[in-house]
Amino acid sequence: MSGVRVLVGTRKGAFIMESDGTRKSWKIGGPYFAGWEIYHVKGSPVDPNRIYVSQTSGWFGQQIQRSDDGGKTFEPVGNQFVYDGVPGTHQWYDGTPHPWEFARVWHLEPSLTEIDTVYAGVEDAALFKSTDGGGSWSEVSGLRKHGSGPHWQPGAGGMCLHTIVQDSANPQRIFVAISAAGAFRTDDGGTSWQPINRGLKSAQIPEEEAEVGHCVHRIAQHPSRPQTLFMQKHWDVMRTDDGGDNWREISGNLPTDFGFPIDIHAHEPNTIYVVPIKSDSEHFPIDGKLQVWRSRTGGDEWEALTNGLPQENCYVNVLRDAMAVDNLDSCGIYFGTTGGQVYASSDAGDSWTAIAEHLPAVLSVEVQTLP
Amino acid sequence: MIRVVLPAHLKTLAKVDGEVRVNVDGSVTQSAVLDALEAQFPQLRGTMRDAITKKRRAFIRFFACGRDLSHEAIDAPLPQAVTDGSEPYLVVGAMAGG
Numbered sequence: 001m002s003g004v005r006v007l008v009g010t011r012k013g014a015f016i017m018e019s020d021g022t023r024k025s026w027k028i029g030g031p032y033f034a035g036w037e038i039y040h041v042k043g044s045p046v047d048p049n050r051i052y053v054s055q056t057s058g059w060f061g062q063q064i065q066r067s068d069d070g071g072k073t074f075e076p077v078g079n080q081f082v083y084d085g086v087p088g089t090h091q092w093y094d095g096t097p098h099p100w101e102f103a104r105v106w107h108l109e110p111s112l113t114e115i116d117t118v119y120a121g122v123e124d125a126a127l128f129k130s131t132d133g134g135g136s137w138s139e140v141s142g143l144r145k146h147g148s149g150p151h152w153q154p155g156a157g158g159m160c161l162h163t164i165v166q167d168s169a170n171p172q173r174i175f176v177a178i179s180a181a182g183a184f185r186t187d188d189g190g191t192s193w194q195p196i197n198r199g200l201k202s203a204q205i206p207e208e209e210a211e212v213g214h215c216v217h218r219i220a221q222h223p224s225r226p227q228t229l230f231m232q233k234h235w236d237v238m239r240t241d242d243g244g245d246n247w248r249e250i251s252g253n254l255p256t257d258f259g260f261p262i263d264i265h266a267h268e269p270n271t272i273y274v275v276p277i278k279s280d281s282e283h284f285p286i287d288g289k290l291q292v293w294r295s296r297t298g299g300d301e302w303e304a305l306t307n308g309l310p311q312e313n314c315y316v317n318v319l320r321d322a323m324a325v326d327n328l329d330s331c332g333i334y335f336g337t338t339g340g341q342v343y344a345s346s347d348a349g350d351s352w353t354a355i356a357e358h359l360p361a362v363l364s365v366e367v368q369t370l371p
Numbered sequence: 372m373i374r375v376v377l378p379a380h381l382k383t384l385a386k387v388d389g390e391v392r393v394n395v396d397g398s399v400t401q402s403a404v405l406d407a408l409e410a411q412f413p414q415l416r417g418t419m420r421d422a423i424t425k426k427r428r429a430f431i432r433f434f435a436c437g438r439d440l441s442h443e444a445i446d447a448p449l450p451q452a453v454t455d456g457s458e459p460y461l462v463v464g465a466m467a468g469g
Contacts, residue, residue, distance in 0.1 A: 035380060058430060059428070059430040059465070060380055060428070060431075060464070061418055061428060063384065063414070076384065076414040079417050080416075
């Protein structure tokens with residue numbers, strides 16, 4: 001029988017949860033790298049035994065750990081992230097120029113096809129690539145140098161490149177998202193980049209429809225429909241059907257269109273999930289009711305999913321990298337909270353169960369569907 | 372041999388228990404000790420000081436013989452007691468952040 005492995009990054013270590021395909025009983029392993037902030041743990045689509053971990057600390061800096069045996073053991077690999085050339089400056093919070101400084105790796109995205117190739121999204125925002133399994137890293141500097149970089153500004157969480165989407169149909173096309181700069185796309189494997197923010201409107205910036213400056217929280221693409229992407233922006237849930245050239249709002253009847261993660265059903269490219277959060281200062285669910293909202297129509301029309309989720313006195317957040325889906329026939333949806341719960345649904349969101357309840361604040365959740 | 376005491380997280384990263392002992396050729400300075408430490412345990416590169424600039428990380432301190440050496444010249448000789456191994460060189464994670 002197939003199985004599922006859930007990779008959880010938290011403020012104080014990583015956890016690995018495993019179940020068989022029924023997803024009824026879970027074994028929790030960890031904490032791994034106890035005491036360190038684990039921004040992201042992600043497995044390779046080429047070989048599920050290859051897992052990368054971003055391990056970071058305000059005291060000791062950045063480490064990248066790699067497992068080649070499905071998380072049984074890890075070894076530190078390369079941790080030098082050096083910007084290409086003279087890094088220059090971006091905008092600081094007060095609008096003054098600020099030197100580019102590496103802080104941490106937010107997101108690791110292993111290649112869809114090459115076992116030893118992996119991308120890293122970092123703060124201050126840049127994209128790095130390794131072709132030797134994380135041993136050494138080179139900046140994909142065409143992104144930072146394409147022209148708008150000096151105008152990028154940090155969001156409240158720092159100026160981070162947090163989302164990397166490799167196009168399922170075109171290996172030369174990659175999408176990234178940066179807070180608070182926006183979404184960007186390359187069509188030549190990373191040499192040249194362009195902002196793809198047309199249609200985004202952000203009242204928090206002087207020019208609402210500026211080319212860059214938007215606080216994009218997450219974008220997601222279904223492999224069967226690569227021209228369509230969904231976006232959870234700071235405010236607004238958005239959709240593009242032309243690879244990011246134009247976006248339109250699909251927030252519809254959501255109770256609030258603020259949130260962080262967005263993800264797509266493994267087998268239904270028009271079924272999407274968000275977690276509405278009250279506002280950009282009150283980072284918790286409305287009225288203390290934790291709800292995932294699902295649209296089966298690719299947006300605009302949404303329904304609340306509440307069965308098994310706390311519907312009173314719940315004031316947690318769900319961060320941008322903390323939702324994922326499995327590929328089993330009945331699609332599983334998973335998300336983690338800043339209160340340390342990891343919730344799972346084995347029926348596409350109709351019902352939920354807490355598979356962990358008392359972890360440190362969850363930063364990221366990824367899922368591997370095992371053969 | 373120079374005795375070095377690492378903070379718990381760096382011991383875990385280096386996969387060692389207790390003190391670490393490193394060989395330093397030539398003058399025993401903070402820079403030479405850290406170079407030797409990083410050569411013996413490459414996974415510690417970047418954890419105590421920037422891997423490129425060699426600047427001490429903000430929340431790392433270096434102590435020896437009851438003194439805070441964090442702001443001493445990195446190429447100044449360490450106390451004789453560290454050089455002869457009677458006292459350890461301490462790498463300390465600052466108490467910060469609760």
